[in-house]
Amino acid sequence: MNDPETNHKNPLEWCVFGVSLLVTIGTIGYLIVGALQRKSGPPVLEVNLGKATAADSWVRVPVSVKNSGHSVAAGVEVQVAAMDGSSHQSATLKLDFIPIDAERHGAVLFKAGIDPTTLKCEVIGYQNP
Structure with missing residues (x-):
């Protein structure tokens, strides 16, 4: 049932996982940098x-x-x-x-x-x- 050949991941699955991970990390990083660089002050x-x-x-x-x-x-x-x-x-x-x-x-x-x-x-x- 736990045959190593049946649990092998397809290379396409790894590519999709890698791209999704990069997009997620990039989005979170962009939001964090934007929040840290936001200046405070009154409306003009x-x-x-x-x-x-x-x-x-x-x-x-x-x-x-x-x-x-x-x-x-x-x-x-x-x-x-x-x-x-x-x-x-x-x-x-x-x-x-x-x-x-x-x-x-x-x-x-x-x-x-x-x-x-x-x-x-x-x-x-x-x-x-």
């Missing part, structure tokens, strides 16, 4: 406004927020304000989650009549998850 949030478009009685302004920092940002709040001389309108955009090295997009709406060149934007808050 950059806000950019897109081209404003008018529709009906509204002006839609696309907003993109990029996190180039070293930690995740949750509950990000962005305020966009139209600073015309006679009127002042503001809108707030809330983004749930921005991972490291990721960008999220949204839009804010203003009543028609704003000057898109007077728009100012800033991040007014976020949470550490």
Whole structure:
């Protein structure tokens, strides 16, 4: 029953085993090195406004927020304000989650009549998850 000839491994089995072992060790090594080299620090949030478009009685302004920092940002709040001389309108955009090295997009709406060149934007808050 335990004949040495029947327990002999096929060379193809050894090749598959070797390749699988190398891939597994390589993946684990890559994850360990990545975890050890990860820097810590706060999120760095950059806000950019897109081209404003008018529709009906509204002006839609696309907003993109990029996190180039070293930690995740949750509950990000962005305020966009139209600073015309006679009127002042503001809108707030809330983004749930921005991972490291990721960008999220949204839009804010203003009543028609704003000057898109007077728009100012800033991040007014976020949470550490």
